[in-house]
Amino acid sequence: MKVRLLAATATAVLLATGVPVPVSAGVPVPVSAGVPVSVSAGVPVAGSAGPTGRTASVTTAAAVPPAPCPRAPAPKVSRPPRPSPPPAMPEERAVGGPALATAGLVVPAAVSRPPAVTATSWLVADLDTGQVLGGCGPHEHATPASVQKLLLAATMLPRLDPAQVVTVTDGDMDIEPGSSAVGLVAGGRYRIETVWLGLLLQSGNEAANVLARLGGGPDGMAGGVRAMNEEAHRLGALQTHAVTPSGLDGKGQFTSAYDLALIARACFADPTFRRYALTETHRIPAQPAQRTKGFEIQNENQLIYRYPGALGGKTGFTDLARHTYVGAAERGGRRLVVTLLGAEPQPARGWEQGAALLDWGFSLPRDSTVGRLVEPGELIASAAATPPALAATGAPRPAAASGPLDEGLMGRWPVALLAAAVLGLAAAVLLRRRRSARRRTP
Template identity: 75%
Template sequence: MKLRALVTVFVVLATLVAPVTPGAAAATESAVPAVPPCPKAKAPKVVRSPRPTPPPTVAQHRVVGGEALATPGLVVPPQAPPPPKVTATSWLVADLDTGQVLGGCGPHEYATPASVQKLLLAATMLPRLDPTQVVTVTREDLDIAPGSSAVGLLPGGRYRVETLWLGLLLQSGNEAANALARLGGGPEGVAGGVRAMNEYARHLGALQTHAVTASGLDGPGQFTSAYDLALIARACFADSTFNRYVRTERARIPAQKALGAKGFQIQNNNQLIYRYPGALGGKTGFTDYARHTYVGAAERDGRRLVVTLLGAEPQPLRGWEQGAALLDWGFGLPPEATVGRLVDPGEWEAEPTPTPTPPSQDLPPAQVTTSAGLDDTPGGGRYVPLAVGAVLIVLAVVLVWRMRGSARRR
């Protein structure tokens, strides 16, 4: 009877420590609710340059603002109604004043910014430049991609800095971006301006943002995230001059008599300010690779919310309409609802920059990243129960042998 009981105990222990087969693991994983994924990016129809390659993932950068924001999928507060369906591959809604993040999808996923990067230029250069100063536009300022957005500034034309800002934020003028970056970049010109943009991004805690062009036109290594854009937008909307510019519906580009050119009117191309009650303004963007990008803000019942979205397709809703739908969803949440926060400027400046680890060739990046108490060796977790099982088998054999010997002696 003792031998039979011992065998029974051994079988139970062996079952508990038996390695999980791939099929059983799959069944276990399927029992855990999956995080709703974000929409996938669509391949661009027009290819003018190699597709930008995102930098290696840095685990510390993905948890800026809270660990819940590290997900590649949807994150919303408990009991929150489902957000509206959008085509953006990543998005985020946050409170401009409290800094609370109300929800998002892939908030820390890398994406190309397009012209919403002009907000980083504005946040960096608005405090540096005198809006009343009259400056001369150069031919180098007009060195932009053929067919890209422009205000219509003329080389040799003389314009107030305020006019350049209006051309940048209303019409997304790429030549205006070059001129403003050059003016604020010191002796290095545009290169100095872009360097200042990257330095200010780090000051804000936008650690996944790297500017290569002042305008947001695609460039190798140029990326941002929906979370970073919210940090940048928050800095912009804290500036009263910026608020005045982005809510301007129409502006006039003055005539250049010395060049024989007449003046003309420009109009704000952000439809949110015309069609959304309480709109505070924002910025649109588009390139072949970035697809449609958008930043918008609005105020309702004393709350100011900002929405950022990247990688959107214009059907069935345009970028600003997707932003408006997400703002409606955010305003419908209680003020205390949150999944994270927007960090304060300077909060991350003292943190050392971690060395990125290239993704493993055998495992996707999410599996390479390790947490405390987890085995990061491919397949390593399977050897622990096998070792325990082997020890138990040896102990069981020894016990059986000793029991049999005791029985023979009796």
């Protein structure tokens, strides 16, 4: 009895900290009310719909492999080592509904199979109702590349006056050599609207630095990135952590297809963003003091030229993230958004894969759904209404390092070591009992 009590205590401590717990037969795992059970091979997940206080014995024998996603063959490419994502948090993977907590395919029953794409994860949702029509690994962590600029837009568009004229600094021009730039110059003076168009049409990384600095208050760009993370949390994008305002790769920077849909929904709710996203060309003014001529930029998102009803979106690419894409369109009074991560441009480019998934979404009945996009502030309000002991598991935590050792796990080492010590004590007691039993055996 003491052994079982010690093991149960250790399990409870580990679950409270989010540290994975090995499942042993006969050791019950606590189940929280309203949280679905999702079992991956050998990894237990707390939670199931049911009364508070119930327990369920979860074993690897009950594991059900996720349905495979339709994959299009893609050429092999060399890429940097994939960074270690943050630990899988059951409450984050279940945001939007228990069916979304899968690494595989989730679609409504009795609908046509979605098209095969090269993206490692994707999601299609209704911008107006918030219904999620389907997805592949919707809560799997991935690196965002320039689609992160949508989070910058969702954060800073309400804060900045588009008519204000600002001066670009040398610090704004500190971007990775060879990375995407619109052509702003240090010392140049531009309307904020021009900077926004440079960001959204040409994915200018220096434009992202300008906007983050201006919206970041006294802390400048660092304050802007902090505001982006606060906005992601408010929107319910709990798997998103920004390190750079532009989406250039940074240590611990992640998002998910589901989170991108939340962020895109916030963007498309803003009429100014919708106007920017559909702008085809814009002229960057000359800067006589810097001896630079004016020039014209074009929108790089091919969806707006080639897809009827397109509302716009954002492209992205880094060697690490590969191709990422967010696109939206309207058809028959219905507005859908598609997000995809980790795609290759062959046999179809990112926007073409997005267009195929939009076609699939528009083909589904209007009541088709596998989950929903949470409303801005909804999760914060829910956490505020939850008793402190339960709300603690949903508190913000450090992002994982881009390496084999997770910073979030390091932050929980003292508790994890305590739990490990309790488990070790339980094992020692059990071993002692077994040895005593052998001595008594004739």
